[in-house]
Amino acid sequence: MMQYYEDTIAAISTMSGGGGIGIIRISGINAIDVADKIFVDTKRAADSVARMSTHTIKYGYIINHETNQILDECLVSLMRAPKSYTKEDVVEINCHGGYAVMHSILALIYKNGARPAEPGEFTKRAFLNGRIALSGAEAVMDLINAKTSEAHKAAISQLSGRLDNELNDICEKLSLCLAQIEVAIDYPEYEMEEDTAQEAMNTLERIEEQLKKMSATYSRGKIIKDGFKVAIAGKPNAGKSSLLNVLYGSDRAIVTNIPGTTRDIIEVNIDVDGIPIIITDTAGLRETQDIVEKIGVDRSYIAISDSDLILYVIDAQGNTEEEKELLFEISQRYNVPIMTIINKTDLIDKKRETELFEVFSQYEPIMISILSNQGIEEIFNRLRRIFTEKGVYMNTENIITNERHKKLLDSSIEAITKAKESYKNNMPIDCISYDIWECGKYLEKITGKSIEADVVETIFSQFCLGK
Ligand SMILES: Nc1nc2c(ncn2[C@@H]2O[C@H](COP(=O)(O)OP(=O)(O)OP(=O)(O)O)[C@@H](O)[C@H]2O)c(=O)[nH]1
Numbered sequence: 001m002m003q004y005y006e007d008t009i010a011a012i013s014t015m016s017g018g019g020g021i022g023i024i025r026i027s028g029i030n031a032i033d034v035a036d037k038i039f040v041d042t043k044r045a046a047d048s049v050a051r052m053s054t055h056t057i058k059y060g061y062i063i064n065h066e067t068n069q070i071l072d073e074c075l076v077s078l079m080r081a082p083k084s085y086t087k088e089d090v091v092e093i094n095c096h097g098g099y100a101v102m103h104s105i106l107a108l109i110y111k112n113g114a115r116p117a118e119p120g121e122f123t124k125r126a127f128l129n130g131r132i133a134l135s136g137a138e139a140v141m142d143l144i145n146a147k148t149s150e151a152h153k154a155a156i157s158q159l160s161g162r163l164d165n166e167l168n169d170i171c172e173k174l175s176l177c178l179a180q181i182e183v184a185i186d187y188p189e190y191e192m193e194e195d196t197a198q199e200a201m202n203t204l205e206r207i208e209e210q211l212k213k214m215s216a217t218y219s220r221g222k223i224i225k226d227g228f229k230v231a232i233a234g235k236p237n238a239g240k241s242s243l244l245n246v247l248y249g250s251d252r253a254i255v256t257n258i259p260g261t262t263r264d265i266i267e268v269n270i271d272v273d274g275i276p277i278i279i280t281d282t283a284g285l286r287e288t289q290d291i292v293e294k295i296g297v298d299r300s301y302i303a304i305s306d307s308d309l310i311l312y313v314i315d316a317q318g319n320t321e322e323e324k325e326l327l328f329e330i331s332q333r334y335n336v337p338i339m340t341i342i343n344k345t346d347l348i349d350k351k352r353e354t355e356l357f358e359v360f361s362q363y364e365p366i367m368i369s370i371l372s373n374q375g376i377e378e379i380f381n382r383l384r385r386i387f388t389e390k391g392v393y394m395n396t397e398n399i400i401t402n403e404r405h406k407k408l409l410d411s412s413i414e415a416i417t418k419a420k421e422s423y424k425n426n427m428p429i430d431c432i433s434y435d436i437w438e439c440g441k442y443l444e445k446i447t448g449k450s451i452e453a454d455v456v457e458t459i460f461s462q463f464c465l466g467k
């Protein structure tokens with residue numbers, strides 16, 4: 001399917017301002033015309049963009065013909081329809097990346113017949129013009145946002161259409177099943193009626209397995225895409241901010257010997273084996289009359305409940321009973337796994353260390369000293385262990401990273417399970433056919449083959465401008 005739009009759109013496609021170069025993209029039926037109104041080559045020949053061959057670049061100037069003012073020196077590249085990002089005529093202007101330069105060129109483009117593109121509109125046209133599947137379009141956004149190698153790999157695999165291909169393949173098998181079942185009903189005089197229906201059911205069983213496997217990859221996919229959230233918590237002065245700094249590898253949080261130093265949430269991103277980890281340092285947990293600190297403590301509890309893992313830091317010299325109480329309370333109150341860390345072991349002797357290890361043994365504590373850089377690697381090893389248990393390193397063909405896809409997959413699994421049960425219970429064939437049909441519909445919503453216009457709008461409105 002190819003849709004033709006009456007209008008031509010333009011936007012800055014690189015970060016606005018500050019870059020050495022910037023790219024302004026124009027797409028649509030009048031893209032070439034608009035470009036020719038503002039671009040002159042070195043010979044100042046008319047229609048110089050229109051005379052370019054597709055996929056070539058020309059050097060020249062952006063000029064405001066009304067004032068005769070040259071706005072920039074640039075390179076213009078042309079991708080003629082349908083071999084372009086949007087499948088429409090696309091002109092890209094490579095100019096200097098300054099804020100004022102780019103915005104003055106953009107204003108000139110708008111004056112000469114293009115309108116501002118909405119967020120994601122270039123990619124939306126690529127989808128609506130049939131160049132990429134909806135799941136591929138969503139992967140474009142993931143690719144832009146990818147901060148680690150694993151997130152990058154997952155996005156590029158989805159963009160290349162692997163997910164789309166697997167789902168299309170399943171949809172074809174579902175149609176075949178549907179046909180087989182209906183034949184078995186329409187021609188009951190055939191002896192093979194039972195066999196055919198059974199064969200269809202076997203196929204459904206295999207598809208159900210395949211879909212379940214895909215759905216299970218979401219626990220890995222979610223971490224790869226959104227990051228694994230770790231909250232550092234504990235009593236004041238335990239060394240939480242020091243831990244954040246050492247895990248981050250640079251002094252990000254303020255460290256002092258005054259209990260109650262940290263009052264706000266501090267967030268840093270690190271990368272372990274290509275997995276994004278978001279670490280938050282929080283205010284030390286204690287009852288306080290200080291209004292600012294109290295707000296900080298409230299925020300600590302929010303960060304704790306919102307995390308995938310709590311790093312609970314204990315001061316080796318602190319009050320063991322109080323620590324035990326607080327740690328127990330947190331483990332009961334929140335449904336979040338805890339990694340217990342006993343810090344400042346440089347200040348205690350071996351006897352006390354053994355004693356502490358025993359007191360907290362049910363939490364398998366890690367003994368560390370940030371001051372003498374002891375035990376930090378063990379924290380990373382434990383993280384790796386958690387990732388292994390969660391299957392984060394698993395190398396599966398297709399990983400589901402998108403919540404929308406996960407929900408639709410689960411609905412499709414539900415439909416297929418219903419179809420199987422209806423068959424077992426000798427329900428009318430219409431019910432079975434309907435469930436199989438519905439299963440396919442859910443999958444087509446992922447690829448975008450069958451999707452409501454308002455859902456498309458919502459998806460693309462989350463894109464950044466210029467993409
Ligand atoms: N001896 C020793 N001191 C440490 C160690 N880790 C941190 N400290 C010191 O402990 C004090 C408190 O450290 P912070 O990192 O600010 O502690 P915090 O848990 O963030 O404290 P609040 O923000 O007040 O809750 C500082 O003086 C640190 O230098 C350690 O391993 N050994």
Ligand SMILES: [Mg+2]
Binds near residue numbers: 261
């Ligand atoms: Mg602190």
